[in-house]
Amino acid sequence: MISGLKGLLTTLRWLGKKPVTAQYPNQHLPVQHRYMGFPALLWDETGDEPFCTGCMVCVRECPTQCMTAIMHDNPNFTEGLSHRRKIIETFEINLNRCILCGICVDVCAFDAIEMSHEHELASFERAGARADLGLLLQQGRRYMKEESWEPASPGRNVAGIVLEARAKTAAAKAAAEVAAESKSGDAPANVKPQEPNLDEKTPLEGSES
């Protein structure tokens, strides 16, 4: 009986408060930071190209096989603007199939894919659920901006940093060579080239073959 009166007071108190409802199409509540929407591809600002090299790991690991990817040789690599020998050419996710499991994010070694905040992707026809490379990159950029996203291993994947590190090691190597030559002219030259490769630890070398 007392608790009944308490219940009446509780509802009465709500009468003075503002309703908590957000009228959806007019008002979009912000999603949580941890929100897992559809996967999106991320953009490497320093190399001005996507992180994705088209290594197909996500395509193979996807439990619903919702992804398709084709890679090609990276023109930026030949010009020395990037460390990526291969780059993604087309990438397509069938959003009708995607189950938002996040396995693609877990297996990606290039920081190239991330579960974005995109969730309002309704379309009027089935083909509308096909997210192509442009859309994925656009969503990825939005996600990067919203979350001020940082790659998990920049030393390995961000083109600018990798190239800088390579340049540094190359310079150091050259300096060392110069120093070695100046000290003793008959130092073996075939041992040293292995060292910078170990420092870089680029899995690109492995996946490239």
Add this chain to the structure above:
Amino acid sequence: MNVTLGEVINIAIALFVLFNLVTLVAITLVWLERKLLGRLQGRPGPTRVGPFGLLQPIADALKLLAKEDISPGSSQKVLFFVAPLLVFVPSFVIWLTFPVAENLVVRNLGLGLFFFVAFSVLSIVGLVLAGWSSNSKYAILGGFRAAAQLVSYEIPIIMSILVVAMLAGTLDFVEVVEAQEAVPYIAMVPLAFVIFLIAGLAEVGRTPFDIYFAESEVVGGPFVEYSGAHWAIFFLAEYVNTFVVGLLGALLFLGGWMWPFGPDLPTPAAAGLVLVKAYFLTVIIFWVRATYPRMRIDQLMSFGWKWLIPLSFAVFVAAACQLFYKWNPWTLTIISFVIMAVPVVIQIRRQRNPALALAARYAANAIVVQARPKPAVAAAMESESATTDAAPEGAGA
């Protein structure tokens, strides 16, 4: 009996106006309920149709009228379509005798209260008929529940109305209201008012007493098979009945148009006062609906028969004693509060020590099982399994 054409036309016009007013009241109540329920529960309520969702009930009504009116193949067609009318007509007919102001009444009857009670009971027939003619198990269950609930709660509501009738010494609505010029009966017999309101809730099947059309139990009770316009008539009747409880409370207990401004109010103001009181009581009913979950059917019956009916008889006897021995009228208030204190005290004592109450209930229901010696085979198997379990450990050690 000589009835001229003019009289017939007058009555027809009065009925037409009354019907439209009743419908208007129902429409306002639909909006008020949805909006109020929303706000009481932290929602905005209807906002889409018109400003503040004011046109929502009209949209609802249009939707209902536009829907296909289906009748199940195995139903009793005639009774199936007559049942909604049997529910609605009594709840409409009782409005003939409700005075909204002293002169604002279709026909004031000397036995107005009796007329109200007699006709409001009739709607049970319609509900049972709706349940039976649908030829659906849920509908018939709902119909039975409606019969059980409405008949049980009819008694306390009639007793509390009788208390008022005894105090006023009349069954005429206008005279009952006029008797409350100085003190409304809610101050004189608060318990009767409480009983009236609770039983009224049950009588119109509002939450927490919406047992007979409980959607999660009997999926809509007698209304399961109805759709479109016929369902709309049930809906209309429900809201009209809800307002009738409010209006009746305003007239019988809150002093109608007499209290607190006296008899000299002009008719529109008097009608406004009565309507404000009636809407206030209706809002209380909506508030209760927004708060409480549904009762179980056994809780409903035990609450009706073990609490409300004894309490209503107690207040009835108290009122009779007060009238017979010509006590001061305020003694009735005191007696009323004392009687009301009884269930409150019992409830508080119960709540203060729930563990003890629970233990007592368990002790009362306990089934004592005598410990018996184990059968020899089972005991042997147990000892055997114990040795096999122990063996590997021994081997390992």
